[in-house]
Amino acid sequence: xxxxxxxxxxxxxxxxxxxxxxxxxxxxxxxxxxxxxxxxxxxxxxxxxxxxxxxxxxxxxxxxxxxxxxxxxxxxxxxxxxxxxxxxxxxxxxxxxxxxxxxxxxxxxxxxxxxxxxxxxxxxxxxxxxxxxxxxxxxxxxxxxxxxxxxxxxxxxxxxxxxxxxxxxxxxxxxxxxxxxxxxxxxxxxxxxxxxxxxxxxxxxxxxxxxxxxxxxxxxxxxxxxxxxxxxxxxxxxxxxxxxxxxxxxxxxxxxxxxxxxxxxxxxxxxxxxxxxxxxxxxxxxxxxxxxxxxxxxxxxxxxxxxxxxxxxxxxxxxxxxxxxxxxxxxxxxxxxxxxxxxxxxxxxxxxxxxxxxxxxxxxxxxxxxxxxxxxxxxxxxxxxxxxxxxxxxxxxxxxxxxxxxxxxxxxxxxxxxxxx
Amino acid sequence: xxxxxxxxxxxxxxxxxxxxxxxxxxxxxxxxxxxxxxxxxxxxxxxxxxxxxxxxxxxxxxxxxxxxxxxxxxxxxxxxxxxxxxxxxxxxxxxxxxxxxxxxxxxxxxxxxxxxxxxxxxxxxxxxxxxxxxxxxxxxxxxxxxxxxxxxxxxxxxxxxxxxxxxxxxxxxxxxxxxxxxxxxxxxxxxxxxxxxxxxxxxxxxxxxxxxxxxxxxxxxxxxxxxxxxxxxxxxxxxxxxxxxxxxxxxxxxxxxxxxxxxxxxxxxxxxxxxxxxxxxxxxxxxxxxxxxxxxxxxxxxxxxxxxxxxxxxxxxxxxxxxxxxxxxxxxxxxxxxxxxxxxxxxxxxxxxxxxxxxxxxxxxxxxxxxxxxxxxxxxxxxxxxxxxxxxxxxxxxxxxxxxxxxxxxxxxxxxxxxxxxxxxxxxxxxxxxxxxxxxxxxxxxxxxxxxxxxxxxxxxxxxxxxxxxxxxxxxxxxxxxxxxxxx
Numbered sequence: 001x002x003x004x005x006x007x008x009x010x011x012x013x014x015x016x017x018x019x020x021x022x023x024x025x026x027x028x029x030x031x032x033x034x035x036x037x038x039x040x041x042x043x044x045x046x047x048x049x050x051x052x053x054x055x056x057x058x059x060x061x062x063x064x065x066x067x068x069x070x071x072x073x074x075x076x077x078x079x080x081x082x083x084x085x086x087x088x089x090x091x092x093x094x095x096x097x098x099x100x101x102x103x104x105x106x107x108x109x110x111x112x113x114x115x116x117x118x119x120x121x122x123x124x125x126x127x128x129x130x131x132x133x134x135x136x137x138x139x140x141x142x143x144x145x146x147x148x149x150x151x152x153x154x155x156x157x158x159x160x161x162x163x164x165x166x167x168x169x170x171x172x173x174x175x176x177x178x179x180x181x182x183x184x185x186x187x188x189x190x191x192x193x194x195x196x197x198x199x200x201x202x203x204x205x206x207x208x209x210x211x212x213x214x215x216x217x218x219x220x221x222x223x224x225x226x227x228x229x230x231x232x233x234x235x236x237x238x239x240x241x242x243x244x245x246x247x248x249x250x251x252x253x254x255x256x257x258x259x260x261x262x263x264x265x266x267x268x269x270x271x272x273x274x275x276x277x278x279x280x281x282x283x284x285x286x287x288x289x290x291x292x293x294x295x296x297x298x299x300x301x302x303x304x305x306x307x308x309x310x311x312x313x314x315x316x317x318x319x320x321x322x323x324x325x326x327x328x329x330x331x332x333x334x335x336x337x338x339x340x341x342x343x344x345x346x347x348x349x350x351x352x353x354x355x356x357x358x359x360x361x362x363x364x365x366x367x368x369x370x371x372x373x374x375x376x377x378x379x380x381x382x383x384x385x386x387x388x389x390x391x392x393x394x395x396x397x398x399x400x401x402x403x404x405x406x407x408x409x410x411x412x413x414x415x416x417x418x419x420x421x
Numbered sequence: 422x423x424x425x426x427x428x429x430x431x432x433x434x435x436x437x438x439x440x441x442x443x444x445x446x447x448x449x450x451x452x453x454x455x456x457x458x459x460x461x462x463x464x465x466x467x468x469x470x471x472x473x474x475x476x477x478x479x480x481x482x483x484x485x486x487x488x489x490x491x492x493x494x495x496x497x498x499x500x501x502x503x504x505x506x507x508x509x510x511x512x513x514x515x516x517x518x519x520x521x522x523x524x525x526x527x528x529x530x531x532x533x534x535x536x537x538x539x540x541x542x543x544x545x546x547x548x549x550x551x552x553x554x555x556x557x558x559x560x561x562x563x564x565x566x567x568x569x570x571x572x573x574x575x576x577x578x579x580x581x582x583x584x585x586x587x588x589x590x591x592x593x594x595x596x597x598x599x600x601x602x603x604x605x606x607x608x609x610x611x612x613x614x615x616x617x618x619x620x621x622x623x624x625x626x627x628x629x630x631x632x633x634x635x636x637x638x639x640x641x642x643x644x645x646x647x648x649x650x651x652x653x654x655x656x657x658x659x660x661x662x663x664x665x666x667x668x669x670x671x672x673x674x675x676x677x678x679x680x681x682x683x684x685x686x687x688x689x690x691x692x693x694x695x696x697x698x699x700x701x702x703x704x705x706x707x708x709x710x711x712x713x714x715x716x717x718x719x720x721x722x723x724x725x726x727x728x729x730x731x732x733x734x735x736x737x738x739x740x741x742x743x744x745x746x747x748x749x750x751x752x753x754x755x756x757x758x759x760x761x762x763x764x765x766x767x768x769x770x771x772x773x774x775x776x777x778x779x780x781x782x783x784x785x786x787x788x789x790x791x792x793x794x795x796x797x798x799x800x801x802x803x804x805x806x807x808x809x810x811x812x813x814x815x816x817x818x819x820x821x822x823x824x825x826x827x828x829x830x831x832x833x834x835x836x837x838x839x840x841x842x843x844x845x846x847x848x849x850x851x852x853x854x855x856x857x858x859x860x861x862x863x864x865x866x867x868x869x870x871x872x873x874x875x876x877x878x879x880x881x882x883x884x885x886x887x888x889x890x891x892x893x894x895x896x897x898x899x900x901x902x903x904x905x906x907x908x909x
Contacts, residue, residue, distance in 0.1 A: 112664030197855035249748035
């Protein structure tokens, strides 16, 4: 019903219920009982049936290996993941173990919602890819044990490239700039981009920044560093493409979506932060052989793509720490890493385990794995993104020059960081 | 309550009848006593129906402050109720115009017995008071009580007056319900309703029964609305963290809010959006309501059709409108392309994004206001427009000078409700633009959402929520003042 009062109270109610329940039962019923372990899992395996079957087998396997422990893996959707976690953690109702990405950790850690998993991975610590473990680390403690590794890379539409007479998929900024006019003559855009506020900069602007040799934060983490000549170079590159129509106009509202967006609809020839599932979908919808996965895009200074480990973290208010740690130890065993990767099309976060892949682009993504960068974790990373994105939009729409946009974003960003504890 | 000012058309009408004080007391009163004047009997069903919308809508404000709070008539109720329902109120009194006004007030579900009180205390003709009186009755005691058992004398009196006022038309069907409606109305008038009987044991028992009826709603309201609101108010004074730890920080969140450019920016965006959305929606609703009112064929079908967007999910609607607005191959730009214009970046242009979203939201939301306005239109008595026609008024003049003034209370209600709606816009922006470009569509609720659920700054988000709450409250109070005030 469209009653104003009701709608006003919905957010209020959400916020308050969170608080009231938390205040009311502080430490009262967080986590589960002593012999129970509850896990929040997400559709990491795209096919729902395969996903259910996989986690079912994990439940059985774990319970067989740990008699007396009762494991429940609850499946949640990716949508509003942080919001749901925040509500659950805030009210002390969260799971014992939850799937976390590196970008979530600093914020949840700062909020006191998660606790270190170092004890759970004691034995296998050295086996992890150092970068994967680093990404999950805050203040020297690991907050999520990596169980898989994602990777993104370039994805090209062969049909469109050929239409424009381009034989070699552009793998560098220069090649890309050279290809843009030809593609434009062929009636298509060149580079897919996502400038929506709901798009993570890890999948949009930051890779360009890193390719230009720039950084988001300085080493102390107390100041922003993206307003550098490298940052300006990256944003200018993007704005130049946008202004000439080589980045589609719909980029402004795109949030890293493939289906029903420019790249999926074959209006743009390439993307540079595409996942294996994008590639699989492209192969299916564009026609066999029309999707090409290339190496990570090379900028003026670096060849880098975004990719991050997915890991398991522990609720700070769990009632069954021992059980949670046992589950994490189980999931990081080589057998589970291999089965997880195989089922989900992921890559191994451990150097001593490699995931056998049959997928069409496994080889290409395996190669890109070497160039992955998991982003720059920071408790204020998301707030900063919310400040930078509108400025990038301002640069794209021509309201500001790239210099002005980054300068404004850096000023707001530094204020934000100064306010942090 | 300017809307129930005495009408110039009947400046010399007598004061409301003072008789029949006991009318409409009984909670279980039947619509019309069988011994009423002939027209009354005929009008019974209509009258009952007429009471219904008022009762449904009216019950809400009782339970939820601001009149806006609770359940407004559900679509079904509206669709089913109004056509029959509004009639009686409309035709209620000799001064059918005032009656219509009051009936409209009742339908809009604002303050129960109020219109009647005000109207009659200002010496509006009896009929005028009567219509609202019926509505008030409905509010106070439930549909059944809408038409209380007035004394025969009252009814006869009212009937006589009605006859006198409406003259020859009295024989027609519209006039018939008027009689019945006016019967209880008379008593509901000026002093009596507030007089002696009020504090008597009967009255008190009635009040208790009434309380028992609203108790479940009241309880739900207290638990799920009032409680959380208080909780949020408290939360806004803390720095609540995900871990459950918090410290009391006083008004720090509010001072920070006042200094936060983003807050003012989002407030500005919201205000502009409201200024765009409300007129768009109300004009669209009024236009379609007028067309529907005129329609002879398939009226129900079109009414349902126009209402359909309202019951669609806003997210679905927003996704579809996003496609329509798309630059590359959107429907609108394709159409513009055929005309040789465009492409226009509806969602990517800072000055176009709010009008574009407002238009999409108006499409989605106008059905509700349309129904309310349609009910209002149907409550405009035919004899008034007929009279205007006889006087030689053109269709436009009739609409502008007769229909529109009579619609005023309904229009006010719709305006306020839509303004409140607009102030809470979030979903459309979340789906269509994510607040962009350059925060040109970053609304207050979006700001709240980001603060709470993206940055986990619950105390701060609660402060934003409370500010929003106050804004909505102000709108509600304005609405209250404009359309009615508490019975006591």
